[in-house]
Amino acid sequence: MDEVIKIVGIGLVALILIIIIKQYRPEFAIYISIISGIIIFFYAIDKLTNIIDLLKQICNQSGVNNKYLGILIKMTGIAFLAEFAISICKDAGESSLANKVELGSKAIVISMSIPIIHNLLEIILNLMPN
Amino acid sequence: MNVDLLFKIAAVGILVAVLHQVLCRAGREEQAMMTTLAGLVIVLTLVIKEISSLFDTVRTLFSL
Structure with missing residues (x-):
């Protein structure tokens, strides 16, 4: 309180x-x-x-697996920092710059999640009958 | 973290605005611009310290 x-x-x-x-x-x-x-x-x-x-x-x-939670927490941190910069850029009236920052942070977050997606796809491939 | 920094920046801003007005009225446009620039740089040094501490904290918190 x-x-x-x-x-x-x-x-x-x-x-x-x-x-x-x-x-x-x-x-x-x-x-x-x-x-x-x-x-x-x-x-x-x-x-x-x-x-x-x-x-x-x-x-x-x-x-x-503890690795996945670590990736998740890192993504939260990246999203927080990016949001900080994006909202300041938008307040200053530079929405195009804000969009660029958003795009960059999205790319970094997706590239960090690639191991998880890769694992998921491998599991699906293993489940599928040949 | 304390709120003093907030008031400090606001005070610098108001001071610079007043100085700018006075110097403009006195016909010293160049010095008015210099004071604005100096105020901007002073506040920037204050802000940059805090931004770097924010980045450090986020890095340790989210183990980036």
Whole structure:
């Protein structure tokens, strides 16, 4: 409960600062939005660590290959970083640049998931009668 | 992480805007542009530190 009040407060304060600054210097407004995003993420990071630890523990108990969970978590990190950059680009009005960042991150995520897809296809091929 | 950084950047922004207005009125357009540039660089150094710490944290958290 304490955390959410802090996060909402930071968001609203940053919003007011951005609205004030934007009339005079639009480039500083982008800086404020970047910094407020980073601060809010640092408040959320403790909870995220707990969630990831729980996922790893469940994965170990159920005997699923640990490699796949690692890939999944890495993809989440890439998606988070890419989303951070994409939303800042869109806020600054550069949606074409945002699309390029999105395309790049999508390509990286798909290239990381290739081992999983390969395994799946191999299993299907093994199941099929010759 | 503290919120002071947010206020610091906003203060630099307001200060630079005021300086820009004053110098423009005084007819010193070039110095006004220089102050804007200096403010931009100062804030950029502040922001870049935080961005690098964000990248480090994400890298350790998601084990990238």
